[in-house]
Amino acid sequence: MTNKHLLVVGVSSSGPQHRFYIERIRRAGNEITLLTPQYHSWLKDIVNTFLYCDPFNEDACVEVARACHESNPFDGVLCFYEPYVKTAAKIAANLNLLGLSIEVARRCRNKYAMRNALWQHGVRIPKYALAEDYTKIPEIVQQFEYPVVLKPVEGAASIAVMRLNSDADLEVYMEKFVEIPRILNFKGEMPHSFLIEEYLDGEEACIDSFVQGDKIVPLMTCEKVLPMKGPLFLEEMYLSPPRYSKDKMEKLLECNTQAIKALGVNIGITHAEFRIVDGVPYVLEVAARPGGMPFPMMIELLTDVDLPNLMAQLVSGVSSIPTVNIKQHVALRDLFAPKTGKVLDLQGISECMDHPNIHSVTVYTKVGEQVYAPPHPKGFRPNIASVVAIGKTSLECLESLIEASTLIRPKIEFVENMKH
Known part of the structure; x- marks a missing residue:
């Protein structure tokens, strides 16, 4: 698909997070307009036009998008960033473009409304x-x-x-x-x-799915390898395909389908989170967007599905149902700062990247910068690095990931009274 004009609603403030999507779509020959509250210099080489508006001001965004649409019509509206899903839906609805209904987007964004809808349709939830x-x-x-x-x-x-x-x-x-x-x-x-x-005492899993009408195609199912027992729930390690029995996998996929239908999602990519208790899955939430980076990269490594352009085709009305064939195993480890402070040294990045089974290392910090650990508000996201490994078996994949990622050693000096 080429020569489409796509409106992207908002990005996160971290460069690697959403550049992957926009770069892929742009490389395919499409025009990108980004609606954002501020200029992003790290996107200037791949974004054609910047529209400035606060994405939380839905009505203002509709008018800004409409003015652009009248002179250079959009073929579709995309959103990769959780907080702006509802704004994207409202713009699409007002411009008569494909997208989630405003009510469905709200249901996926508001966890209380989501739980109510799942409960009303008999989906297992806490x-x-x-x-x-x-x-x-x-x-x-x-x-x-x-x-x-x-x-x-x-x-x-x-x-x-x-x-x-x-x-x-x-x-x-x-x-x-x-x-x-x-x-x-x-x-x-x-x-x-x-x-x-x-609190449900069980293992966690997640599924990213393609949705078009009544067609739901799971693209990637991950098990969260490390126990998720709290008190905090930092998601550190994923593996796909999961090491589940056929029966457990079938139950999980069925639960995923039930949840997506219960919420009324009929177009887009979903990211659903589950707890599995004694082999029985419970839905924690379903987001109307893909899993965060580097999930799109992982999906491509796992299946050859180009997620950014699949999403672009979907909202432009030219997509076909993707064929998902697992070609190898893939695993992710997110590295969080062990404490709040200033990065004095960051060793082992090049050694990690040199490992033959490591596909990529995304580094989020550098020497001299401040990093945070919970309960600091900025400490809940990966802030040291993300490491992606591939392998012919799950064991090879995990062993490579653990061996290589443990080479990354941040030296952090505690700093008192670091501001939010």
């Missing part, structure tokens, strides 16, 4: 309740037995998600975590509300 603001959290928690999990309703990337085992843990959460949505300026219909849910 027991849950809403605290409309942080002052209500202690009262709502008393309706559950410990352990429980708290998470912001409009959050993403496991930011401020914590398992509580006791009233003492609740005090820690109230002291150090409830202000994170305000500090990070979460926006949406319920930016300062929290979901309280029962």
Whole structure:
């Protein structure tokens, strides 16, 4: 697909995160217009036009996009960034372009609305309740037995998600975590509300799927290799295909299909998260966008599916159902700062990249920069590096990943009173 004019709604502030998508789509011969609140110099060589508007101001974005559309019509609207999914849907709807309905996008963005829809359709989910603001959290928690999990309703990337085992843990959460949505300026219909849910003791998995009408095609299923038992849920290691039995895999895929249909998603790429308890999957959430970087790269390594251009074709109305054939194993390890401070040294990057089974290393920091660890609001995302390995077997893939990624050794000096 070439010569299409595509509107991309928002990107994250980190260069590697979304450059991969835009670069791929641009390389295929398409024109890119980026709607963004600010100029991004790291995209100047691949973005044709910048439109400046706050993506959280949905109505203003519609008008800015409409003005551009009248002089240079868009063929489709794309969004790779969780906070802006609803804005993208509203623009597409107002310009009569393909996309999720505004209500479905809202349902996928708001975890409380999502849980309600899943529950109404009989999809297995944890027991849950809403605290409309942080002052209500202690009262709502008393309706559950410990352990429980708290998470912001409009959050993403496991930011401020914590398992509580006791009233003492609740005090820690109230002291150090409830202000994170305000500090990070979460926006949406319920930016300062929290979901309280029962903790399910099991393994975690995720699935990225292609959706077109009633066709749902799983592109990549990952097991999260390390135990996800809390208190924080930093997602550190993924493996695909997962080492599951045929029965477990079938149940997981069936649950994924049920959840996507229950939410009304009929176009796009979804990223669904699950807990598997005694072989039975429960849905934690379904996002109306792909998994974060480097998931698109992993999908291509796993299946040869070019996810960025598949998405572009889908919203332009020229896509076909992708054929998914697993050609090798792929694994990811995200490296987080062990403590908040200043990076004095970062060793082992070149040695890691030299490993024959390492496909790529994305480095997020450099010597002299500050890095963060939870409960600092910036400590919930990978901030040292992401390492992707390939292999002929799951064992080869994991062994290579662990061997190579442990070569990366950041030396961090603790710094008091680092600002948010």
